[in-house]
Amino acid sequence: MKEISPTEAAQLARDVYAVQDSSELGFLLDSALFKKVEKSKPSPHSHLKAEVGGRIILNHTDGFGVCAQGSNDDLFLIFRGTTSANGGADFFTDARIGIENSTAGLPVHLGFNHCFSSMLPEIRSFFGAHASGGKTVHCIGHSLGGAVASLAADWVVRNTIHTAKLYTFGAPRVGTDWFVKSTTDTIGSENIHRVYHRTDPVPMVPLYPFMHAAYGQEGHYLFSAEPLTSGEAHKMAKYIKSVAQKTWGHLSETPESPYAMESAIESWLKSKSPIDTSSAAFWRWVDSALIYVLKKVAMAAIISLQGAFITTFTIADKIAYILAKGIDLAENISIWVEHLMRKLMQALGMQVAKSKEELTRSLISNVLARIIEKANKEARNALRRL
């Protein structure tokens, strides 16, 4: 099954931002990757005749995609993120994000799911016209576009006879553990190319329970030096530079290992060093530690997190539920919840809890809600300043 190169994928992920209408689609598709079609001579006062093997899926402020026929009997679904004409990237600022079920009945981020669902009628229609043979469908996107591409790739494999290749750049986390495990099995981890810069903040959030596909795989980690707080490492132009002249095999750097190793996470949790919330490292540690502690608790308590429980509470409530359960468990589990809560309360400038009895479910929920609220407020401020 042929896949496209990192540079080809990155160029498409960026160029799709330039397409606003069907006449501009012609420029995007004017490349060796796409099926050539006969163009009739345009009249002097009209556009280039848009005889292209593709169409725009949706032209909407919150979502935009393109589907096209490739030159190798393959198909393309390319999604873009937010442009300057669309205003704020609201889906990032909603810290109290809900979860709903994807088309496959798996829990995913509500905003991304809506975006993808609105494009589904056009996507179905496009596949209806290209039903023959088991083709490769390249699903590509940057940022929000990457999240939608992930949902699209999953949909393609479940609902068509085709196979999917997924290429994302700086994509946020799309779905929960179950979505990600399921989607990784469905698409195949070798078909998933998740590219992210070390200091790109977007792939870092939301935190648990949202995770990245491919489950268990580290994705294509790229070094970047730009400070996390600048967000510079999220730019598609930077991804294009980072992958230039490289094959997928080249892009297999191991992420900085401290974040992955359990013993390192435990050391971090136990450490009493001052907290710097502006540092990239701090948030990576929080992320790793939160997942680590939640898994510890879940495994110990054999908590089932599926189903109706998921849809009724906010993220903060859900996490608080799990952590509160952890407090009630044996010392070897509860101590980690204590350490984690201490770190979070310290980050908030709160009085750190002195004993685990103080860490009630409502306190934990309050701490989590306050951090999310703080983040939400700063997000609104950041956008207001634009």
Add this chain to the structure above:
Amino acid sequence: MSFMSLFTKGKEVEAVLFSPLEGKITYQGKPVTGAKIKLKVAWKDQDGETEFYQTDNQGNFNIPKKTMTYTENPLVQLVIKQRLTVFFENQEFYIWRLSKMEEAIFTELGGRPINLICELTNDERTVRGNGSLGGTRCTWDALDEAVNLNERN
């Protein structure tokens, strides 16, 4: 927890909305004199701004640089839509339409075009510069890439 709490205030940067463009408009090889040219540039909404220019009695036109200053938001891709049309014999001809996605000057083509000629009977050709994509009826002899492109890393 959301990463948004990590964002410092976005950088104030200057972006070139339209790089200086000078050239000649022809129809079937003959200069189009005294013709109205419309330039539309949009980036933060669909409408943008429209300006008008005119070719002189040799069919030449000269459009100066347009810039703006804005606060960058790393979550949002800057897309500057440029549309250049010429009014000739009661028809409006597209000569240039392009999306510019980098802030520096002369990224549309990747350099300053030398000897630009926009023949109205040409087909549009796809153009890919530095982070730009579009089409034009114009042709040029060469691109001067030595101009200060100020590439950002």
